[in-house]
Amino acid sequence: MIQELNLARIKDELRDARGQLASLLGLREGTKVERTADEMDQIQAAESRELAARNLDSLARQLRLINEALDRIEEGSYGICVDCDQEISPRRLSAAPWAKRCVRCQEASERAGTDGSRHSIELLREAA
Template identity: 40%
Template sequence: MSPSDLNKYRQILGRKHEELAAAAPPRTPASEPGSKSGDWIDQSSQESDLHVQLALKQTDSKLQRAIEEAIHRIDAGTYGICLDCENEIPAARLEAVPWTRLCVECKEKKDK
């Protein structure tokens, strides 16, 4: 991969990483003593919201880690090489999922 390609992916990854960091700011617990609001219906919908937020957060932090790893691989000079078969990952796949570690074939094998 040419240095200008590497630079391009580094920028894409860096931007995406920033986006994720901005979307998930450290949350301070909203504590309002004495304002236990609502009946049990409100309560349960609040709980399920929390659950969804938690799930989203986990996905985000997973993605963030994948992006960080990809940036490390750019620095190490192994970016764009499949970790399993060690073939080059096609540019089209890197364009679509720049933080990928596997080529399509190996990814599909893993999914099965």
């Protein structure tokens, strides 16, 4: 059973975060590539495009995590670690409502380099 989680509140938080991400993604997709005559400008433009592409990638991944969390709320599996089937601590969920792994499994996953999502979430929080 899921502990005293306020799922309605968590859903609101996830939807808010999804709205923010969607508008960020929309802004980036709408960014036009500048045409520059100067070679130095071209190099800088290429670098910022590359950076934008990387950000876009992590935003898209973050958006997917949020959608998955909303799905798990609907399915009733929210708050259960996808790797070990243990309950994710409420403290962790209040800090990261999209968390799909318990702390231990998340750390293991990050060490394995399979999930860089936590970092992008922190960036998003800073940007918000």
